[in-house]
Amino acid sequence: MSTHAPETTPAAVDDDIRLHFEVQRLYTLEAQLLDQHRYADWLELLADDLHYWAPVRTNRLRRQQALADGAPGEVAIFDETKASLAWRIRRFDSGMAWAEDPPSRTRHLITNVSVQAGDAPDEYVAESAFLCYRNRLEREVDIYAGGRTDVLRRTTDGTLRIARRTILLDQNVLLAKNISTFL
Amino acid sequence: MRPTAPDHSGTLTPSSVRPGEDRLARVAEPSVDVSNRFDLDRGLVDRTIFSDPAVYRQELRRVFAPSWLFLAHESQFSKPGDFFTTYMGEDPVIVTLGKDRKLRAFLNACRHRGMRVCRADAGATKAFTCSYHGWSYDTSGKLINVPNGGDYPAHFDQDRWGLIEVAQLDVYKGLVFATWNPDAPPLAEALGGLTWYLDAMVDRDPEGSEVVGGVHKWVLEGNWKLAAEQFASDWYHVNISHASALMVMSPTGKGPKTEIVQAPGRQYTDPLGHGHGFPTHPKSRFDDRVVHEWTDYEALRERLGDARVEGPMTTGHGTVFPNFSYLPVNGSIRVWHPKGPDKMEVWAWTIVDKSMPDEVKNAQRLYNLRTFGPSGIFEQDDGENWSECQATAHGFVAGSMTLNYQMGLGLSEEDGVHPGTTGRLYSDGAARGFYARWRDLMNTPAWHENEKDTP
Numbered sequence: 001m002s003t004h005a006p007e008t009t010p011a012a013v014d015d016d017i018r019l020h021f022e023v024q025r026l027y028t029l030e031a032q033l034l035d036q037h038r039y040a041d042w043l044e045l046l047a048d049d050l051h052y053w054a055p056v057r058t059n060r061l062r063r064q065q066a067l068a069d070g071a072p073g074e075v076a077i078f079d080e081t082k083a084s085l086a087w088r089i090r091r092f093d094s095g096m097a098w099a100e101d102p103p104s105r106t107r108h109l110i111t112n113v114s115v116q117a118g119d120a121p122d123e124y125v126a127e128s129a130f131l132c133y134r135n136r137l138e139r140e141v142d143i144y145a146g147g148r149t150d151v152l153r154r155t156t157d158g159t160l161r162i163a164r165r166t167i168l169l170d171q172n173v174l175l176a177k178n179i180s181t182f183l
Numbered sequence: 184m185r186p187t188a189p190d191h192s193g194t195l196t197p198s199s200v201r202p203g204e205d206r207l208a209r210v211a212e213p214s215v216d217v218s219n220r221f222d223l224d225r226g227l228v229d230r231t232i233f234s235d236p237a238v239y240r241q242e243l244r245r246v247f248a249p250s251w252l253f254l255a256h257e258s259q260f261s262k263p264g265d266f267f268t269t270y271m272g273e274d275p276v277i278v279t280l281g282k283d284r285k286l287r288a289f290l291n292a293c294r295h296r297g298m299r300v301c302r303a304d305a306g307a308t309k310a311f312t313c314s315y316h317g318w319s320y321d322t323s324g325k326l327i328n329v330p331n332g333g334d335y336p337a338h339f340d341q342d343r344w345g346l347i348e349v350a351q352l353d354v355y356k357g358l359v360f361a362t363w364n365p366d367a368p369p370l371a372e373a374l375g376g377l378t379w380y381l382d383a384m385v386d387r388d389p390e391g392s393e394v395v396g397g398v399h400k401w402v403l404e405g406n407w408k409l410a411a412e413q414f415a416s417d418w419y420h421v422n423i424s425h426a427s428a429l430m431v432m433s434p435t436g437k438g439p440k441t442e443i444v445q446a447p448g449r450q451y452t453d454p455l456g457h458g459h460g461f462p463t464h465p466k467s468r469f470d471d472r473v474v475h476e477w478t479d480y481e482a483l484r485e486r487l488g489d490a491r492v493e494g495p496m497t498t499g500h501g502t503v504f505p506n507f508s509y510l511p512v513n514g515s516i517r518v519w520h521p522k523g524p525d526k527m528e529v530w531a532w533t534i535v536d537k538s539m540p541d542e543v544k545n546a547q548r549l550y551n552l553r554t555f556g557p558s559g560i561f562e563q564d565d566g567e568n569w570s571e572c573q574a575t576a577h578g579f580v581a582g583s584m585t586l587n588y589q590m591g592l593g594l595s596e597e598d599g600v601h602p603g604t605t606g607r608l609y610s611d612g613a614a615r616g617f618y619a620r621w622r623d624l625m626n627t628p629a630w631h632e633n634e635k636d637t638p
Binding site for chain 1: 302303304305306307308395396397398399400401402403404424426427428430431436528532533545548549551552553556557558560562563564566567568569570
């Protein structure tokens with residue numbers, strides 16, 4: 001589903017379905033890799049110039065709603081490059097990352113996907129909603145829910161890579177002791 | 184902005200109680216004697232102090248209510264009407280800059296039915312209006328509008344029903360603190376000898392410091408003292424808890440060398456309960472590379488002296504008693520808000536030196552969020568430790584066992600380099616100091632329990 005005027009020619013509808021299916025399949029693969037803690041494989045889905053950003057959400061008076069989502073340059077839950085994500089992932093692989101030992105059980109559910117053309121001919125803007133359930137040790141449960149806006153880029157080998165991701169976690173005070181996965 | 188002791192006329196803080204005012208005497212609560220939960224000379228602590236609900240109620244009224252508590256950073260307020268909401272203990276408060284450019288803090292509770300009069304985290308406003316019945320207060324806390332005012336009796340005096348203001352508010356090098364306690368010593372005196380150490384973070388730059396926009400907030404299943412104590416005293420956990428983070432941060436990618444792990448260093452403790460620890464090995468640093476390269480260490484040596492550059496400025500950690508902590512190298516300042524005996528909420532700000540170029544400020548911001556933000560490679564493991572300590576606190580046997588706080592016992596001294604009493608880096612010294620102060624406050628009736636203050 002996209003907000004632009006629907007293309008009604010059979011060929012255009014066909015392209016739209018193919019693209020939507022391709023993006024769905026990318027997000028499903030990504031969710032599986034994260035839930036299996038295969039972070040190095042997950043990194044392969046990200047473009048080298050990645051910006052991965054989760055601003056902090058604040059409660060603001062209605063007339064100051066424009067300030068409710070953290071701005072670039074403010075504190076954020078994530079504000080990452082591919083290199084800084086790789087750095088975080090090396091920590092998981094150290095064998096001494098106690099916050100994930102024993103590992104959590106997570107389930108990333110990705111839904112409400114929409115895709116439209118992006119600014120560049122090889123780019124698309126994809127919106128999705130996520131719900132990540134984390135169960136840890138005996139009875140710890142955390143739910144991270146929110147929306148993502150991605151810029152997806154088609155690479156020269158024809159596959160889609162995630163080049164930008166903005167994550168709006170639907171929480172003010174983060175209702176978890178940490179975030180030890182990716183969203 | 185002029186930090187001053189507020190004028191109490193027209194407010195009903197316990198300090199300003201006058202005969203004839205519309206105030207009931209506070210109902211006294213039974214108190215618990217905590218002296219038998221410690222033998223600090225032998226480094227022994229009874230673990231029930233982390234889980235007992237009666238102890239928790241008492242620390243809200245005898246530790247939090249009488250102490251200076253951190254509210255915000257001065258740079259969060261630039262124009263009259265700017266406000267920020269936070270907590271003092273479990274009490275919600277509004278911090279706001281008045282039209283007179285005076286910074287004030289009020290209980291965020293309407294005098295009529297007690298609802299919060301401000302439900303935004305921060306912003307700008309001319310008035311705080313309760314959305315229940317419409318009582319409205321200006322930025323100096325004065326009650327300026329009462330709908331249907333004609334239906335109140337003749338003796339209803341609007342001037343007596345302003346927002347309840349803190350007894351004292353003051354600023355130390357950008358850090359805004361307040362207390363409900365009219366008898367508390369001035370802030371600088373309450374910070375005491377810790378300021379020599381704290382200045383390694385907040386007095387590096389002649390221009391001062393400022394906050395990066397926004398506050399990290401997250402919840403933790405753990406008693407607030409677990410975190411406050413650790414930041415005062417605990418370098419010990421770093422090499423084990425944070426082994427994975429040290430590995431990825433070390434130049435070799437394999438972890439720090441033994442000579443750095445076995446780092447010399449000192450740990451400051453004082454009778455006010457404050458603590459600050461730091462390694463003194465020149466390579467025991469976690470600085471961000473961009474920040475490190477920009478830093479003019481020669482100028483800092485001149486400004487703060489060699490001992491501070493080589494000591495508390497390295498990779499120090501500190502706590503201002505009771506619940507404000509800081510990490511000089513990471514630019515993290517944080518409050519451990521108590522939320523019941525088993526829960527705390529962490530509020531963490533990032534501060535930078537004002538004269539840093541934008542790219543250096545940004546490097547410090549990113550470095551802090553990647554290390555000590557809620558997804559940070561250090562913070563993740565700290566959260567796990569505290570929640571796991573709390574998880575075993577409810578068994579009868581585990582919850583009442585005696586804990587060992589003996590590290591460094593008998594080894595504290597004046598070393599002639601670092602002012603006040605310091606011990607080895609690896610020590611429970613500042614934790615013992617923290618709990619000695621906590622125990623004494625818990626066993627001393629606070630000003631509001633003193634009969635002379637009740638009408």
